[in-house]
Amino acid sequence: MSTADTPVAIQPGGLWLAFTQNRLAWVGLVLLALIVFIALFAPWLAPHDPLEQNIVARLEPPSAEFWLGTDSYGRDVLSRLIYGARISLFVGFVAILIAMLVGTAIGVLAGYVGGVFDQLVMGVLDVLLAFPTLLLGLMIAAMLGASLENLIIAIAVTEVAPFARVARAPTITLRQRDFVEASRSYGCGPFRIMTRHILPNMISDVVVMSSLWLASAIRTEASLSFIGLGVPPPAPTWGAMIREGFENILDAWWLAVFPSLAILVTVLALNLLGDALRDASDPRSRAR
Amino acid sequence: MIGYLVRRILLAIPTLFVMLTAIFVLVRLVPGDAASVILGDQASAASLAALREKLGLDQPVHVQYLSFLGKILTGDFGQSLSSGRSVIREVLLVLPSTIELTVAAITIGLVFGLPLGIAAALARNGWVDYVSRVVSLVGLSFPAFVSGILMLIVFSIQLGWFPVLGNTSGAGSFAERMRALALPALNLGIIMTAYVMRVTRAAMLGVLTEDYIRTARAKGVGPAQLVVTHALRNGLIPIITVVGLYFGTLIGNSVLTEIIFNRPGLGKLIIGALNARDYTLLQGLMIIFAICVIVVNTLTDLAYGLVDPRVKYS
16 A cells, blocks of 8 residues: 555555445445436436426426426426536536646645745635635625626635645655656756646545535535525526525425435535545545 | 744734735626626716725725725725625624524534544444444535525424524524524534534544553553543644634534524625625625634634644644
8 A cells, every 4th residue: 555655645446445445435426426317318307398487387386297396487396406407516517627727736836836935825725725615605706796607716716725735735745756856857847847747646636535525616506506696597506496495485395495405415425425535545544 | 832823923914915915806806897886787977986986996906905905904994885884893783693603503513523523433433433424424515504494494384493584683582592593503503513523533533543542541541531631632633623624614604594594693794795785895894704714723723732732843
């Protein structure tokens, strides 16, 4: 297994360990696969058009025709839930991808350059890390205005700091390793050392954590949509559906309950998977 | 200790400076400019110019920046556009209810999370451990508004145990206040419990395998004393960090909780400012939050030094 001075997280077969040692990882993986499947094949799975309004069938409780009931415009809750999976996953995934690129770049740069630059960058990142994710996202989304792009930017910003932190730590160790020293003596520039020698050796650390932070991104997306800063209506987002359910909470419980469960299951699946991956990548916690 | 204290506080100053600059830039990123967003499309050129002058937007950017920093240094965080009150006053008006809520949540989290985490660590890989791990992961997966709504549906609407509208006035007898506080505090407290439990378990597992624990056990130290005076004392550092770091999340979650349970507080203040497009209030709130977070972060680091003397010298 990895020795103390190798920061490389997942060895060949390490990924498999996550699934052999932790049965909950399977639960997470199966649930996640199911949600991705639903999102991909939404047009074929949804029984109704998610945007089709039906004034006659307003606020209908779950029935044979509308399995999960209808909302105040008579739209089918199940179909909206199915299409909502697309928005949640898409926004979360793209935001995490951006955060990963930017965060990793900042972390590697801070770790490689070191000194005052590193201290200042980490000081700011520490504050960002401690700053309420939701409030940060809320402020940014509010300032930029509610749209799909701005929502993604807002969520990406909230997730940059954790990526930078995880990228920085192994960079500091790798910087002093012999092979980096050797390539430096060969005349390698800092950019080449960072991208060709350091990055490939620590990228698995970063990727492992992205599953946990995807969970957090999806939670933020739902919260912002709930507040009204998400993808604008009539797009079916889980957060906005819960908002509507909250407004009709006294006479239509199904409006809030089903999207709530959808968010819970999605976030839980990602957390189960992320937890297992992290445990498998950290020999110390694996021993436990 | 003094040196450590001074060094830590000195580090907070550039951090604060960078955060304030970021807020300044963010507010200038508003599409169009703040004045046109606040007044809407229909505003006349004269009223736009008047508001720009009032907000200082007619000045060159570097002048705006310097006066922005200068005002903050003198403790002026701006005024709410809609109420005309100073941001500080707006915050002080609602702060007691937010503090009430967060203190209740942290208390619940520590009272339940610490013993459960210790129990899970002691019974490692047993069924207590397994159940508690799954339960805490579920607790961590709930966005605060989701758990809040589900609790509201079950306990307030279906069972009728608690008021649906919550404590809107902030008045009422002590019993009424507590009854209105119960569900929101429980909602945040459960999430807090999950956090504390997870980190307590991990910290205790790390400490329980140390040599000095085996030595203490060999000397005949009883299990209760072993856990409390030997293991927990050293396990406290990561727990303090998490409670400190969680402060931010707690504020974020209390925003959602306050909306769901219709409580006054910072959360409702922010949402109100958002809906009224009260940008000066939002900017002031951001600055106050940034300062609070930096202060709590610094205090958390200082608490490290108190609990673990080794930290001071590193």
